Amino acid sequence: MQSEVTKFLEKNKQSILTQWMTNLAEDHILREELMSNEKSRQQSEELLLAVLKVIASDNFKNTESQEHESVSDIISEVSIYRARQGFTPRETATYVLSLKQTLAEVLDKKFAGDARLLYESARELNQLLDSLSITTFETFIKGREEVIMRQTDEISEISTPVIQVWEGVVALPIIGTLDSMRTQTVMESLLQEIVATGSSIAILDISGVPAVDSLVAQHLIKTVSATRLMGAECIISGIRPEIAQTIVHLGIDLSNIKTKTTLASALKLAFQMLNLEVRKGERK
Amino acid sequence: MDRIPILKMGSFLLVTIQVDLYDRLALNLETDLIRMVSETNTRGVLIDISAVGLVDSFMGRILNNIATISRIVDAQTVVVGMQPAVAITLVELGLTLAGVHTALNVEKGMELLHKRLGSDAGGGGQLYDNSE
């Protein structure tokens, strides 16, 4: 880029920053409730300085250069931060595009007389900021994905509590949809608990599973098979009438699996299998 | 080492597998075990695999074979102590070892054998009903 332009931008960086922040405020995308104005200002200043460094460097055309990398890193950080804070994609994109707008305005004012120079500078600036927009888009989505992944992990962790209900009997109430990922977690924690407690009976309660399709049934059958391989028996409880109906309509064979309608009746069966008797005690 | 030791414990045979089984070793075990069963007139065999970190379809087949052949010579086989990761992997692989009895540990395996052989003495016809 022409040194005349880069020098001008460098000298006026404070006013450019002010102008940019003003534009952002006018577009209502500062979102003070998500991010303090000080933080916004600090991030924007960092980004602007990095952009100016790229423009001023000899490596402007070389996108692998250190300057490009550093501006890329900053924009990624900004985007991920915004994704986590809950900014919308539009707000995040507009944030970067607004810098482009501001720079165009500033250059337009100063170099209005020199069309050639203005065109050249605008074109190069566009190129740089467009590539930054793409990076923003990419990292914003990545940031959101991270949030989702973390939540998924948390949910699968809190949603597989294995409870020892009696000596030799563990129960696992499943709440929510059973997908392959969940099944894996459920199976692992159930089997580990069987080993830890030395239990020979495991009750899998599916009252909290909204629907059972052939895939879910397959997952259940797998869990039962794995339990049996370990040397324990598995009872599935909490099968609602409509679920029983679906299972039959889908042609799924659960005849090799012990099933009960309620957790209570499953526990009763477990007592029977363990030769235990539960009686009312005599009142003293 | 080409053989896995087979111990006689009371009226049962106990095999503890502690090394990584390669094919020859597994096949030898199958032959030795069946021979021991008929020689000693044993009614129950316990195979402890708690130290085994991997059972593939070949080893699964050996376990199945041992169970099936023992049954023919009138003995019961119980595989004990399978690790959770091994169990999940076997199921994923498509092997459920349907003909093999299982127990959590050697102690529970002994209990199971006593129970099964006890019911056998009573002449019940339900000896092989646990194949689900």
Next chain:
Amino acid sequence: MQGEGGSFMITLSKDLIQITREQDVVTLRNRVKELAVKIGMSLLGQTKLITAASELVRNMLRYAGGGTVTLEVVLGDKVTGVRLTFADEGPGIADIGLAMQDGYTTGKSLGLGLPGAKRLVNEFSITSEVGKGTTVTVIRWKNGL
């Protein structure tokens, strides 16, 4: 940030093992386990990968009398994984679709080798030419299902 498409993958380490006899199966299992432990794979993940490797190498010995296994640690889109390539110069497979079906076998095995191994890994590909040989490539990611 640039150039991270879905197919992004680089090899971090690479190793070859020749398989000619039964005992090599144990060596291979140990090497696979080492790599899986090194990248921090869970115990279940390790077990699945080693079992898959065991199935595939057994196939290779049974049908082709041996071959070469390439063990790699690869970096995909932000995750590391173990990639294993089983290459043999055996008779090849005429109908891959059929060979991938549960219970299909030309030997006297259970016919779980290929389809079973596929279920134990995250990525699976097979190419084969009759008379030339077969190559199976599998990947298991560190955090794979």
